[in-house]
Amino acid sequence: MELRLENLTKIFTNKTGTDTTAVDDLSITIDSGTLVGLLGPSGCGKSTTLFMIAGLLKPTRGKIFFGEDDVTKLAPEKRGIGLVFQNYALYPHMTVYKNIMFPLENMDVPRDEAIQRVKEMADLVGIGTMLDRKPAQLSGGQQQRVAIARALVKKPRVLLLDEPLSNLDARLRLQMREEIKRIQRETGITTVFVTHDQEEAMSISDKMVVLNFGVEQQYSAPQEMYNTPANLFVAKFLGNPPINSFEADVKDGAVIFNDQKFMQFKEVKDGSYIIGIRPEHFRVAEKDSKDKIKVDIKEIFHVGRDTMIHFELNGQNIRALVDSDSVGDNDKSVELTCKRKRLYVFDKDTGKVINHG
Amino acid sequence: MASLIKNIKSSFRKMTTSIKTFFWDMRRAFNARKKKIGAYLDKKNLNLATKFPGWARALIYLSPALIVLSVFTFWPIINSFRLMLYEGYNMSNNTITGYTIFGNFIKVINDESFLFAASHTEGTAVMNTLIIVFISVPVSIFLSLFISVALNGIKPLKGFFQTIYFLPYVTNTIAIGLVIAYMFKADGGLVNELFGLGKFSWVEQGAEYWRSMFVLIFYATWGTLAFKIMVFLTSIQGIDKQYYQAAAIDATPRRRIFSRITVPLISPMIFYILVTSVIGAFKIYNQIVALFGVTGRPAGANYTMQSIVMYIYQYIDGGGNNLSIAAAGSLILFGIILVLTLVQMQASKKRVHY
Known part of the structure; x- marks a missing residue:
């Protein structure tokens, strides 16, 4: 599923009437089956962009296309997206099995098939043996896997990940990075990934978008961006030690x-x-x-x-x-x-x- | 004019400064005194922390609460056990004719107005109380849950509606009862006018048992809604918004969001409210007095609207010679509440998610 943003703009107005432009005229096309990282410092509008793709926020201007469908005005539940939240938002009172099953309960799926899909998905993300546990009994990395399984089990058109690794420790982060890449490759799903960690974005993305103050700075493959930065901001943002x-x-x-x-x-x-x-x-x-x-x-x-x-x-x-x-x-x-x-x-x-x- | 305002402002500032300075100095003087006393106690070897073992210190710190609780709670409880064992107790000269274990219980249970009615067909203290508990508690919990979810959902006038629903909590029960009685008046009452029921009698002369009971339950339910709504609303507002966003993305219908997310996540609060309101409903008294007077009997009725607590009061009132029966009655009430609470705790183990 190709994902296209056209002149996407989001302006927040606070109580005193001051406007803040979180996302400014963003136009990018994400090829089908690729993993794209949205990268930028905090407050640059990357999560806002993700939530607009998810439909949880309404764009002020611009359009969002999933393939040929204009989904700009579509409610989140009708878009067919899977979203993994920063803190996973697993339902604490449900077991892993029920958490993954939850999206299927709302769909027209026969029970046998639903159970089959939950098991397949749990095996894919490597938590097949923990289906009876509650989220509180899992480690951060395992919770993350459950969240990804829950997002993927309904076979969404697009998978969205909001800073999925920021709550993990350094070693798990490296491991989950590779896991996400593997899962994305195996399922071939178009994925958008938000992060502020340039190293993370570079290692996982097929292509990445660097944003600053809601404005697109550069959109290209990670190594290409590293070697030929379009401007000083991108050059400074990528690389450790810094340029x-x-x-x-x-x-x-x-x-x-x-x-x-x-x-x-x-x-x-x-x-x-x-x-x-x-x-x-x-x-x-x-x-x-x-x-x-x-x-x-x-x-x-x-x-x-x-x-x-x-x-x-x-x-x-x-x-x-x-x-x-x-x-x-x-x-x-x-x-x-x-x-x-x-x-x-x-x-x-x-x-x-x-x-x- | 401007200089006047300036003057007022500066004198106000001076005043607040001097007040703050006063409190600052007070605190310093207090601390100095505390140090002095501490040093004195140390010298006399009277320091609480070193002189007494831990349990003794705990007892000393607990003593104010323990004394008050003993006088007003523990001693009366022990006393009611004691009274329950007496036969033919006379309060005026403090004499008894003998002891009994079950005698007073049997008296209470055989009493026509307590458990099983003999002559009239409706209304004994226990039946009335059970009807009130088993209808008003579930109804009020469901209603307050729906109202708090609805209140949480609206944006404009949120504070206004919250205040409206909270008003019964700060209003006198008897006053509300009088208003309710007036609303259900046969002649020109709001309810009869509104629904065009003519001179339908709800709580007055000629009212049937179930009409009186309906009004009483309506009143008991409405009066306890406020607190429940407040508790549920605050706990709903404490739920992480991301659960709802996640549910929205999964196309969860509202009904399922309510039953599968909201209710389980606030289940500890629902359980707390359930236990406390069952206990509260068993102790119903004020509402009945407000509607039907201290006799608990609508004018000209051949039935009684008495509750268990009213029954107990009636025997405390009667010159003090029937205190043993009142004691037995209150122990029966205690037993019912205890058993029900234990049952609830057992039943909740699987359904409440802490």
Whole structure:
């Protein structure tokens, strides 16, 4: 089921009459059978978008299509969606079996088939042996599985997950991440996944949407977004440790670092820009390398197979993650370089990237 | 004008400041005194915390409540057991003619106005009370559940309606009874006027047993609705909204949301209300007096609307020589309530989800 949002806008009006635009003119198309992550800082409108797709919130403007059907005005129960809530919202007084059975009770399904479907779904999510337990007797990860089973048992057209992993501890989170991906692949259901954790979104999504203040920043595959961010916000939001961003002048197409010419970008006009380089994209320059910059090492940290170097560029503290063999403990300075396409030049006012596409 | 307001404001501020300072100083003086007393007690080796063992300290702290409860609750309970064992008790000279174990119970049970009526066909204290309990309690619980769900559902005028439904709780029972009696008056009463029943007698001369009973149950139900609605409404408002959102997405009809989500989630409260209102209904007294007077008998009626508590009162009233019968009656009431509560607790084990 292809899911299409057209100019989706949600404006909340509070008691004093002030308008807040939670989602601003969002238009994206989610291909059938893919898992799309809605990513952004808290308050960016990602959950609002999800609830509008679910039908729990009414959009102020815009349309939502499931395939060819316009569902914008349809009540939530008629949309055929499965929703997994952040805190799962399992009915505490029902057993796991009854929780999963509940959506089927409201549908026109023969009893034998319903029982069959509950069992199949419980086995799929790996809780087949716990059907008699109450939610309070389950761990967080197991509750999560029940919630997914309950959402999937009615064979929805679209599966929606609202920050499904935020209530789990770090180890379970990794495990459930893979589980969700596996379940989604096995069922082939179009899935929308809301999270504020960029690492989570990158690891699980086929494609992801980054939102900020309700505005779509970029919509592409995770690795593509990481390597070619559309703007400074996306570049800063993705990646850990975060990207280095600092001001630099461009003269005759060359970026100036510490009063030295570093790299030529013919398409960039002279002026002042924000430069972004990810720490791991720095590497120690070979002797014959053309574009390199000599920097004074301020501090040096060894983190396993990598070494983190702190230094200054244009008065800004910069971190570089380089191979631990390439720099010695007593080195006072080092010559660094990076790949051409891994140096991003952003417009100072709009934050848009200039040297890519 | 502006300066006047400014003056008032500043003097008001000064006043509040001085009041706050006063309380601050009071607290300091109190704390200093407390320290001093503590030091003195320590010196004299009288400190509660070190001098007495734990159980003795607990007893000292509990003593105010224990004394009051002993005088007004425990002693009367023991006394009613004692009275129940006496035969021919005379309060004026405090003499008895003998002891009995079941004698007073047999007297009460054989009493025509207590359990089985002999001459008249309707109305004994126990039958009346049971009818009131088994009709008014379920009806009021169902009604209050529906009303609180409805109140929770509406947005405009929510506070207004909540106040309306809560009014009976803060209104005097006897006053409500008089209003109800007036509403059900045969001649020009609101109910007869509204439904065009002419001079239909509800609680007055010529009213049949079931008409009087209907009005009484109506009154008992309505009067106890307020508290139940308040309890149910607050517990419904405490339910996580996400359960309802989840149910909405699963296309759950309203009826099933009510029976499968709302009711189970507030079941502890429903059980609490059930137990307390069964006990409350068994103790019905005020409402009957308000409608039918202290005799519990509508004018010219050949039946009685008396409840068990009224029956007991009647024997306390009679010069004090029938206290043994009143005691036996109250122990029977105690027994009925105890058994019913135990049955409810047993039956609720599977249906109440804590």
